[in-house]
Amino acid sequence: MPELNLVLLGPPGSGKGTQGERLQEDLRLPYYATGDILRGAVREGTELGRTAKEYMDRGDLVPDEVIVGVIAERIDSPEARDGFILDGFPRTMPQAEALDAKLDDLERAVTAVLLIDVSDDEVVRRLGGRRTCEENGHVFHVEFNPPGSEGVCDIDGSPLIVRDDDKPEVIRKRLETYHAKTEPLVDYYDQRSVLRRIDGTGAPDDVTEEIRRTLATMRLEQDETV
Numbered sequence: 174m175p176e177l178n179l180v181l182l183g184p185p186g187s188g189k190g191t192q193g194e195r196l197q198e199d200l201r202l203p204y205y206a207t208g209d210i211l212r213g214a215v216r217e218g219t220e221l222g223r224t225a226k227e228y229m230d231r232g233d234l235v236p237d238e239v240i241v242g243v244i245a246e247r248i249d250s251p252e253a254r255d256g257f258i259l260d261g262f263p264r265t266m267p268q269a270e271a272l273d274a275k276l277d278d279l280e281r282a283v284t285a286v287l288l289i290d291v292s293d294d295e296v297v298r299r300l301g302g303r304r305t306c307e308e309n310g311h312v313f314h315v316e317f318n319p320p321g322s323e324g325v326c327d328i329d330g331s332p333l334i335v336r337d338d339d340k341p342e343v344i345r346k347r348l349e350t351y352h353a354k355t356e357p358l359v360d361y362y363d364q365r366s367v368l369r370r371i372d373g374t375g376a377p378d379d380v381t382e383e384i385r386r387t388l389a390t391m392r393l394e395q396d397e398t399v
Contacts, residue, residue: 177202177256177388178248178281180263180272182358183289184351185344186296187373188380192289193260195381203252207240207261212310230337232346234264234354241271249279256284264355269362285391286362287384289373293348300344304333 177200181189190206197204211229214222221243225235244262247253263269276282291299302315304324308331313320320327337343362368369387373380 176254176281176284178276178284179256179258180283180286180362181258181260181289182286182355182362182368183373184291184293184296184355185338185347186299187289187291188377189260189289191377192287192380192384193258196258196384199385200256200258202256202258203247203250204258204260205244205247205262207244207259210243211235211240230343232338232343232350234350237265237267237271241268244272245275248275263358266354266357266361269358283362283365283367285388286358286368287371287387288359288368289371289380291373295374296348297341297344300339301341303336303339305336305339307332307334 179196179202181193183189190208193204193206196202211222211225215226215229216222221239224239228235240262244259248257248259259272263272272283298316299314302317304313304315304320305311306313306326306329308326308329311326311328312318313326313333320333324333325331326333338347359368369391371380371383371387375383
């Protein structure tokens with residue numbers, strides 16, 4: 174296929190970040206994680222960061238006008254000429270329509286939307302146990318990847334904290350927001366025949382292999398139609 178424009182879809186805590194980074198290594202495509210972009214702006218104290226922080230701390234989605242421009246700029250950059258991987262965008266129907274409009278302007282289209290599917294209970298289990306290095310953002314988990322010393326980052330010795338958006342009440346709000354505003358994108362992309370469902374409940378390596386098989390099948394289907 175001439176270019177590969179991928180969208181990672183799924184609830185918070187489904188493993189989109191892990192799989193996005195692995196896809197970046199496999200495909201040598203730019204990986205745009207909107208959460209990382211926004212959190213970087215928060216750390217730097219930019220105008221975007223200050224605006225976004227108010228929403229993120231409540232578990233709400235950052236308004237479209239704040240994020241759409243950032244993503245449009247990146248997918249129109251030379252590094253994304255052969256494709257890109259989007260994680261955390263689009264999250265709403267207006268964002269999906271804005272993405273389609275931008276790609277139409279560029280005479281491009283979304284190649285596939287990879288839905289990494291996990292239950293709400295699994296999301297709470299994963300996110301509720303996450304601990305983040307205060308200094309450099311290294312991530313640990315009390316169950317899956319505990320630090321050597323409780324509350325201390327193994328890498329740089331900084332305190333480990335529970336991010337505001339990993340607190341139980343915010344996790345529940347994030348899930349409510351996902352089901353209300355992001356889940357409708359499943360039907361939206363399914364109707365366009367670009368949705369691919371991935372079982373996200375297994376180990377990360379198993380999820381990666383399923384994604385690789387899915388993309389390989391897409392390439393074969395593409396070759397048969399040429």
